[in-house]
Amino acid sequence: MLCKLVVAAVFLLVWTASAELPVYRLPEDVIPHHYNLILSTDLDRFIFNGSVDIKIECKKATDVIKIHSKSLKIADKSMALRRIADDSLMTVNGVTWDIDNDFLIIQLKEQLMPGSLYLLQIGFQGNLTDDLVGYYRSGYIDQVSNTTRWLAVTQFEPTDARRAFPCFDEPAMKAKFRISLGHKNSLHSVTNMFLTSSAEDKERPGWVWDQYEDSVPMSTYLIAFLVSDFQSKQTLSHSNNVLFRVWARKDAIEQTEFALNCTPKILSFYEEFFKIKFPLAKLDSAAIPDFSSGAMENWGLVTYRESCFLVDNKTAAVRDKYSVANIIAHELAHMWFGNLVTMRWWTDLWLNEGFATFVARLAVQREFPEWNAYNFEVLLNLLDIYPLDALKASHPVSVPIGHPNEISQIFDSISYSKGAFLLHMMNGFLGDDVFRNGVNMYLQQFSYGNSETDDLWNYLTLEAARTRVLPPGQT
Numbered sequence: 005m006l007c008k009l010v011v012a013a014v015f016l017l018v019w020t021a022s023a024e025l026p027v028y029r030l031p032e033d034v035i036p037h038h039y040n041l042i043l044s045t046d047l048d049r050f051i052f053n054g055s056v057d058i059k060i061e062c063k064k065a066t067d068v069i070k071i072h073s074k075s076l077k078i079a080d081k082s083m084a085l086r087r088i089a090d091d092s093l094m095t096v097n098g099v100t101w102d103i104d105n106d107f108l109i110i111q112l113k114e115q116l117m118p119g120s121l122y123l124l125q126i127g128f129q130g131n132l133t134d135d136l137v138g139y140y141r142s143g144y145i146d147q148v149s150n151t152t153r154w155l156a157v158t159q160f161e162p163t164d165a166r167r168a169f170p171c172f173d174e175p176a177m178k179a180k181f182r183i184s185l186g187h188k189n190s191l192h193s194v195t196n197m198f199l200t201s202s203a204e205d206k207e208r209p210g211w212v213w214d215q216y217e218d219s220v221p222m223s224t225y226l227i228a229f230l231v232s233d234f235q236s237k238q239t240l241s242h243s244n245n246v247l248f249r250v251w252a253r254k255d256a257i258e259q260t261e262f263a264l265n266c267t268p269k270i271l272s273f274y275e276e277f278f279k280i281k282f283p284l285a286k287l288d289s290a291a292i293p294d295f296s297s298g299a300m301e302n303w304g305l306v307t308y309r310e311s312c313f314l315v316d317n318k319t320a321a322v323r324d325k326y327s328v329a330n331i332i333a334h335e336l337a338h339m340w341f342g343n344l345v346t347m348r349w350w351t352d353l354w355l356n357e358g359f360a361t362f363v364a365r366l367a368v369q370r371e372f373p374e375w376n377a378y379n380f381e382v383l384l385n386l387l388d389i390y391p392l393d394a395l396k397a398s399h400p401v402s403v404p405i406g407h408p409n410e411i412s413q414i415f416d417s418i419s420y421s422k423g424a425f426l427l428h429m430m431n432g433f434l435g436d437d438v439f440r441n442g443v444n445m446y447l448q449q450f451s452y453g454n455s456e457t458d459d460l461w462n463y464l465t466l467e468a469a470r471t472r473v474l475p476p477g478q479t
Contacts, residue, residue, distance in 0.1 A: 028105045028407045029174070033066035034116065036172045036179040038218075043169065044186035044211075045132070045193075045231045047154045050141055053129040054186075056169045058179075059088070060124055062116035069116075072166035072173035073108040075130060075138070082127030083110065087120060094122070105407075106166055106173075126170045132156050134294070138167025139229075142294035147255050155232035157292055157307060159300060162350060162411045165224035173224045176348050176454045181219040186211060187231045194251060194288050195229040196222070196304035220283055220303070221452045223346050228302035230290055237261075241268040244275060246282055251290040252314065259314035262325060263289060263332060270333050270367045277363065278340045279444045280451070289313065289332075299331050301338035301360075308335075326368070326375055333364035345447055348454040350411045354401040355457050357415070358423020361385070362431075382428055385421040392417050401426065402457055434464065434473055442467035 036058050043054035060069075069085070085094040095113035102109060108126075116122060132141040137159055143152045158168060166173040185193040186205060189212045193199075197217045205211035219227075235257045238249040248268050250260040267289060275281055288305045295309040312331045315324050337360040347356055365381035392398060401423045403414050431439040442464035450459065461479065468474040 026406065030070055030072075030172055030177065031066070031068075033064045034060045034062050034069055034122075036060050036177055037121070038179055039169075039171065039181045040184075041169055041181060042184045042186075043229070045156045047132070047141070047156060047188070047191070047231070050132040050154075051129065052132060052139060052156070052168075053127075054169065055082070055125065055127045056171070058124045058126075058171070060122050062118050062120050062122065065115045065118055067112045067115045069110040069112070069124065070102075070107045071110070071124070071126075071170050072106050072163075073128070073170040074106045074164075074166045076167070076170065077129040078108065078126060078170065082125075084125045085110070085112070086123045086125070088123055089120065106163075108170060128170060130168065136294060136296040138164040142292055144253050144293040146253075153233055153253070155230065155234070155292075157230045157232070157290070157295075158228045158302075159296060159307070160227060160302075161225040161300060163225070163408045165227055171224045175223040175225065175346050175350070178221045178223055178346070178452065178454070180221055181227060183216045183219075183227075183229065185214045185216070185229055185231065187214075188212075191231050191233055192236075193229065193231045194290065194305055196227060196302060197284070198286055222303055222343065226301070226303045226343055228300070228305040228307060230292075230305065230307070234290065237264055239264055239268065241272065243268075243272045244282060246271065246284070247286040249286065249288045251288060252310075253291075253293070256291060256310065256314050259316055260289075260291065262315050262317040262320070263313055263328060265317075266329055266371060267332055267336070269371050270329075270336050271339070273367045273370050274336060274340060274363075277366065277440065278447055280340060280344070280447055282339060283344070299335045301335045301342060303339065303343045306332075306335050322375065326372070326377070329368050329372060330364055330377070330381075333367040334360045337363045337367070340447055344452065345450040346454050348456050350405040350408070350414070351402060352455075352457045353405075353411070353414055354403075354419040354423040355460065357420045358401065358427055361420045361424035362427040382425070385425045385428070388417050388421040389425065393422060430464070434468055438467050438471050438473050439464065 038059040040057040043052055045052045080099050096110055097113050098111045100109045134141055139158050141154055141156055143154045146153050163173055165171050183195050187193055189210055193214045195216050197219050199214055200217050201215045203213050205213055234251040235254050236249050236251045237260060240247055250264045252260050271282055284304045290307050291310045291313045292307050293310055298312045299308040313328060315328050341359045342356040365378045368377035399418055401418055405411055446460050446463040465479045
């Protein structure tokens with residue numbers, strides 16, 4: 005009997021450890037606080053190189069640091085680790101790679117001390133491929149010269165920031181970022197935050213370095229940068245003093261007028277709806293010629309496929325304007341639901357996408373009531389999910405995600421349309437005020453942090469109980 009108990013106890017310990025620390029997840033022994041990313045982009049040779057200094061905190065004694073890196077060239081000599089308190093250099097015994105899980109594993113001679121801060125420094129180089137993931141190249145034909153113009157842009161969601169620079173590439177590993185971008189002076193750079201200075205590169209004539217201000221705490225998949233010869237237009241919102249800019253190739257810049265007009269209005273609606281001001285001083289939107297998704301909600305720099313953003317404001321059909329407005333509204337909703345408050349792990353992706361789909365119809369209905377967007381989208385969501393949800397291949401909206409290579413499978417209509425319809429029904433039986441107040445409390449509680457689906461349910465339950473919409477004890 006004792007033997008059986010010992011075996012059972014050992015099994016339980018092994019199972020628990022495995023459940024807490026699966027091999028494909030980052031251990032929580034160290035966490036990042038701040039990245040100083042310096043990156044130079046060469047569009048003639050289709051390469052980029054740079055360095056990243058990451059301020060990390062040790063939470064649990066360890067002599068191993070795991071960090072994500074994929075398809076990057078990293079020399080052992082380009083890595084260093086220093087204890088910030090005394091600037092002492094830590095000895096690195098060896099570096100190995102876990103290819104299956106995209107880990108760069110740094111083995112140290114001595115253990116890191118809990119509560120201490122360290123600076124991890126890594127140099128790297130990568131290729132600007134045409135894979136449409138990570139930091140990649142895109143191109144277009146200039147109509148005047150009939151030549152190909154190249155640009156470099158990012159697409160990091162869900163797990164491709166690691167293709168651009170070594171990082172702790174999980175949504176719960178939030179940190180602040182300071183980014184410097186080097187490029188030829190005939191090009192422009194844009195990233196999540198405001199440009200603070202631009203200086204000539206003394207070692208490379210004709211090149212410049214753009215320095216950007218520190219970001220708010222954010223997940224790596226929301227980092228974005230763009231190096232291009234795009235032109236821009238801008239406007240200033242009088243309601244929140246946010247600068248809005250749109251970027252596109254020269255031949256298409258006039259087709260950004262509709263987007264530039266409606267983006268400030270939609271953002272203002274969300275500030276009222278969520279009762280939280282947009283936390284950044286600017287919002288850029290860029291139309292990318294080659295883009296895998298319809299759009300991506302990078303904080304402060306939203307990227308769009310050209311066909312999802314460009315529209316002739318004078319001749320376009322209503323359906324084309326509606327499509328653009330709806331996509332913009334969806335992406336801007338993520339500035340709060342997804343960016344300000346982020347899922348802890350990809351299992352709760354449906355809540356980000358379902359909520360953005362649900363609330364986007366409210367924003368479009370507010371700004372363009374003649375389109376009847378709310379009723380149209382409710383019906384569209386319902387008709388979209390009925391045939392799909394009847395298939396054996398269907399899945400619950402909340403799907404346990406294991407290895408990150410499973411994540412792409414849940415970017416589907418179940419997460420978007422069914423998730424939105426479930427929230428629509430919940431809003432219906434709780435009432436607009438109770439639902440909105442519960443959401444607002446949830447966002448305020450978890451701002452700049454991470455949450456799970458149950459956290460939202462808890463705040464909706466609290467508000468429903470306070471207002472007696474639900475009977476006591478019911479959730």
